[in-house]
Amino acid sequence: MSRVYNFSAGPAVLPEEVLVQAASEMLDYQGCGMSVMEMSHRSKPFAQIIETAEADLRELMQIPDNYQVLFLQGGATQQFAAIPMNLMQNKVADYIVSGSWSKKAFKEAKLYGDARCIVSSEDENFSYVPDVANLSFSPDADYVYICQNETIYGTRYPQLPDTGDIPLVTDVSSMFLSEPMNVSDFGLIYGGAQKNIGPAGVTIVIIRDDLVREEVLPFTPSIMRYTTQVAAKSLSNTPPAYGIYICGLVFKWLKEQGGLAAMAQRNEKKAALLYDFLDQSKLFSGTARKEDRSLMNVPFVTGSDELDALFVAEAKTRGLESLKGHRSVGGMRASIYNAMPLAGVEALVQFMDEFEKAHTK
Numbered sequence: 001m002s003r004v005y006n007f008s009a010g011p012a013v014l015p016e017e018v019l020v021q022a023a024s025e026m027l028d029y030q031g032c033g034m035s036v037m038e039m040s041h042r043s044k045p046f047a048q049i050i051e052t053a054e055a056d057l058r059e060l061m062q063i064p065d066n067y068q069v070l071f072l073q074g075g076a077t078q079q080f081a082a083i084p085m086n087l088m089q090n091k092v093a094d095y096i097v098s099g100s101w102s103k104k105a106f107k108e109a110k111l112y113g114d115a116r117c118i119v120s121s122e123d124e125n126f127s128y129v130p131d132v133a134n135l136s137f138s139p140d141a142d143y144v145y146i147c148q149n150e151t152i153y154g155t156r157y158p159q160l161p162d163t164g165d166i167p168l169v170t171d172v173s174s175m176f177l178s179e180p181m182n183v184s185d186f187g188l189i190y191g192g193a194q195k196n197i198g199p200a201g202v203t204i205v206i207i208r209d210d211l212v213r214e215e216v217l218p219f220t221p222s223i224m225r226y227t228t229q230v231a232a233k234s235l236s237n238t239p240p241a242y243g244i245y246i247c248g249l250v251f252k253w254l255k256e257q258g259g260l261a262a263m264a265q266r267n268e269k270k271a272a273l274l275y276d277f278l279d280q281s282k283l284f285s286g287t288a289r290k291e292d293r294s295l296m297n298v299p300f301v302t303g304s305d306e307l308d309a310l311f312v313a314e315a316k317t318r319g320l321e322s323l324k325g326h327r328s329v330g331g332m333r334a335s336i337y338n339a340m341p342l343a344g345v346e347a348l349v350q351f352m353d354e355f356e357k358a359h360t361k
């Protein structure tokens with residue numbers, strides 16, 4: 001067996017221990033004589049899998065009792081629609097646009113009501129997070145929306161907007177469980193699992209009770225109503241059962257690692273190694289503003305498209321995979337999620353150093 005260091009932005013690296021356990025349980029899950037993949041989602045063993053996953057997630061994030069946890073399908077993108085459909089009572093929402101994902105969410109919300117972009121960092125190609133200290137929000141806004149870690153541009157909010165009584169909604173797809181967060185700061189927290197938590201196909205929504213409302217936009221499909229999913233405990237229809245099982249294994253793994261505070265420390269160390277190298281490099285440079293740098297997604301460039309392409313190709317021969325930047329930005333991007341070991345970042349930095357020496361005079 002030979003495993004590479006996988007820097008993909010998502011689907012992405014998973015903890016090896018989790019993959020080994022899943023493999024060992026593939027044919028016979030704990031004496032059931034079948035795989036979790038073959039199991040009814042209404043069976044007792046699956047009930048235990050999803051209930052344990054929720055309990056472990058609640059423990060890891062210290063989710064208060066007045067929040068519901070949902071394991072859904074449809075990806076984060078489906079939530080771009082579900083959020084306005086469910087939360088727009090006045091049909092007004094304020095969006096902070098700090099990258100392609102919040103921009104997409106904003107565009108989608110405009111289909112359903114008066115979504116307003118109150119500030120954007122598109123003027124500088126989303127290389128920074130807009131200043132949120134002195135924003136004024138629409139008094140009748142149903143919610144304020146942010147994408148807390150923009151996967152493509154590698155930015156993360158250094159500080160959250162203070163929205164007062166207006167619920168704050170956050171897309172944490174690319175930073176889910178990478179550090180502790182105060183759930184009570186938010187009305188709704190959501191993200192796709194396929195970056196930091198599990199396989200593609202699972203979307204986790206954490207929503208405060210008062211936002212789970214019967215009064216939604218009239219055309220909201222039943223399956224996309226939070227009331228439906230809360231009432232059925234995510235089992236309104238067949239959930240992404242195998243994916244939820246893997247998420248559950250990852251939650252156990254995170255607890256064994258010491259929880260989210262321990263993960264944050266490890267993630268800070270990994271990110272610092274890479275950013276420190278970038279900051280002294282004569283060839284490579286990071287593209288995001290320093291204060292707003294993501295701990296999870298690190299975009300960088302050499303300044304030459306040819307050298308960028310050569311770097312990505314040579315890195316691959318060293319077992320350093322999926323370093324090509326997103327097609328809308330170019331250059332490189334190293335995604336260093338929870339499951340990326342420090343040794344992977346060390347190997348990357350060592351290769352960058354060698355590459356730099358070979359290509360600078």
Ligand SMILES: Cc1ncc(COP(=O)(O)O)c(C=O)c1O
Pocket residue numbers: 010074075076077078101147149150151152171172173174192
């Ligand atoms: C921050 C963020 N939001 C949303 C999405 C879209 O997620 P999905 O592909 O699960 O719809 C991505 C994905 O790749 C993302 O990085």
